[in-house]
Amino acid sequence: MRGEREVAGLRCGQVLEQLSEYLEGELAPEVRGRIEAHVRACDHCARFGGVFSAAVGALRVVLRGSGEQADAHARLDDLLGRLER
Amino acid sequence: MSAEGARAELRSDGLPAVTPSDAQLLERTARGDKSAFGEFVERHRGAVFRFARWCTADAADAEDVLQQTFVSAWRAAGDVRAEHGARPWLLSIARRAAAKARQRHDERRSRESSIEELGEAAGFGDERFTPERIAQATEQRTCIEAALTRLAADEREILVLRDVEGLDGAATAELLGISLAAQKSRLHRARLRWAAELRTCLDQEAQHAR
Numbered sequence: 001m002r003g004e005r006e007v008a009g010l011r012c013g014q015v016l017e018q019l020s021e022y023l024e025g026e027l028a029p030e031v032r033g034r035i036e037a038h039v040r041a042c043d044h045c046a047r048f049g050g051v052f053s054a055a056v057g058a059l060r061v062v063l064r065g066s067g068e069q070a071d072a073h074a075r076l077d078d079l080l081g082r083l084e085r
Numbered sequence: 086m087s088a089e090g091a092r093a094e095l096r097s098d099g100l101p102a103v104t105p106s107d108a109q110l111l112e113r114t115a116r117g118d119k120s121a122f123g124e125f126v127e128r129h130r131g132a133v134f135r136f137a138r139w140c141t142a143d144a145a146d147a148e149d150v151l152q153q154t155f156v157s158a159w160r161a162a163g164d165v166r167a168e169h170g171a172r173p174w175l176l177s178i179a180r181r182a183a184a185k186a187r188q189r190h191d192e193r194r195s196r197e198s199s200i201e202e203l204g205e206a207a208g209f210g211d212e213r214f215t216p217e218r219i220a221q222a223t224e225q226r227t228c229i230e231a232a233l234t235r236l237a238a239d240e241r242e243i244l245v246l247r248d249v250e251g252l253d254g255a256a257t258a259e260l261l262g263i264s265l266a267a268q269k270s271r272l273h274r275a276r277l278r279w280a281a282e283l284r285t286c287l288d289q290e291a292q293h294a295r
Binding site: 001002003012013016017019020021024026044047048050051052053054055056058059060061062063064 | 200204222230245248277
């Protein structure tokens, strides 16, 4: 990997591998601490960590708004209104 | 004029008598008549693109398939029998080209199979791919959504379950019938793959803007 280095006992590839678990708060405190120590000393991982976190945030924001298609909901309401027992 | 008379003015393939048949256009094409080929392309391009668009699920691939189909048609114009119209023949060419496009996608996926390769595709080490560019993309939405459409179905599925519907890892693993570890791996790979497609889309937009 470009610019791969070992800091705080972790290679960049190992940090990369655990980024989602880091974001989700799923890592043990000791592992989390080593990742944070690596990122503080590694430009590549600091930058990519910021990009990855922003990207996941953007995905959430944009897609959560995509369930609001008025036409589809209006058609569903119409269909439900015509249902009879 | 009676309905019977109107039908009599149509040929067996239903086209008005004044309109040359596909077979006639292909005969003229085989003799090098470019205007005949132009008419043939106009007649079928919409159907070929529509078919390619949904077979490949990718607009850029569909465009390639469209071009390859008519290049093949131009070359093979003298060899095809099109008494009943050329569309099934064209769609069979498009189908083969679409299958090759899908295969290229699958091969690209398997080449990028390691996390390191996925990370690089997603912008690890790329100083131009910044949170600010992602913030701009969020406002426009186009690339955020386009990147998602370029993922495989199981990748889209896990992103929607985790990142949109907010299910936790255990619930997602149970819903998908996979282990928690497999769920973690699939989610992370899907996020990286999506980020890579987002980066590609933003690069393409930047090139078009130049």
